[in-house]
Amino acid sequence: MSTGLLIAFEGIDGTGKSTQLRLLAAYLQQQGYTVVATREPTDGPYGRQIRALYHNRRQVSPERELELFLLDRQQHVDLCIQPALTRGDIVLTDRYFFSTAAYQGAAGCDPEAIFRRHGFAPEPDMVLLLTLTAAESVARIRELRGEGLNDFEQQEQLEKVATLFASFAHKCIVRINAAQPVEAVQDSIRKTVLQLIRRKRKGCTG
Ligand code: TYD
Numbered sequence: 001m002s003t004g005l006l007i008a009f010e011g012i013d014g015t016g017k018s019t020q021l022r023l024l025a026a027y028l029q030q031q032g033y034t035v036v037a038t039r040e041p042t043d044g045p046y047g048r049q050i051r052a053l054y055h056n057r058r059q060v061s062p063e064r065e066l067e068l069f070l071l072d073r074q075q076h077v078d079l080c081i082q083p084a085l086t087r088g089d090i091v092l093t094d095r096y097f098f099s100t101a102a103y104q105g106a107a108g109c110d111p112e113a114i115f116r117r118h119g120f121a122p123e124p125d126m127v128l129l130l131t132l133t134a135a136e137s138v139a140r141i142r143e144l145r146g147e148g149l150n151d152f153e154q155q156e157q158l159e160k161v162a163t164l165f166a167s168f169a170h171k172c173i174v175r176i177n178a179a180q181p182v183e184a185v186q187d188s189i190r191k192t193v194l195q196l197i198r199r200k201r202k203g204c205t206g
Helices: 017-030 046-054 063-085 096-108 111-116 134-143 155-167 180-201
Strands: 006-009 035-039 090-094 126-129 174-176
Touching: 006 017, 006 063, 006 096, 006 180, 017 035, 017 090, 017 126, 017 180, 035 063, 046 063, 063 090, 063 096, 063 126, 096 155, 111 155, 126 180, 134 155, 174 180
Parallel strands: 006 090, 006 126, 035 090, 126 174
Antiparallel strands: none
């Protein structure tokens, strides 16, 4: 029986998910909560295989790539997420199964079939979906990080990914405009997460 909270950060590359997650984790810790901050792909064996593919996805079929993300997530749930939820911690994950539905969906797999293959993964209490256009995302990655785009980040591909993210209608999704300044994004995130914590304490998460 889970008593903790699972919050996933989702969105296309360059939306600032990792920064926002880090800021939220520090804030919640200051408030006295026990927080587990984690990410996918993980640093486990399947996550490492995925990272090795970053610059050349064509080494494997879309189906094999999907398989690797599912194996990585299964381990992540078993070794990290579920134990933390059972302890009653707040788990913040940088990406979760919505990323698989959006990215591997954009690569040609069926997003609904991908959702159905996640019976093993606890439903998140909240998904913070950071929204940005693909063009803004690409500009940020180039200018701010000074990086070239890896295969996962090609603009055309990101447009498909953004369209899929926009189509998801799950009740747990809260959309946050990531084009705002970092502090404004963080403020919106804190407000919505504090509301979730209050609702959960009263025993209603719906
Ligand atoms: P990213 O969050 O950028 O991780 P890192 O900062 O460690 O590089 O994720 C890496 C890429 O993996 C990103 O472009 C999205 C992609 N991805 C998928 O295609 N499917 C998934 O299920 C996940 C979790 C990530």
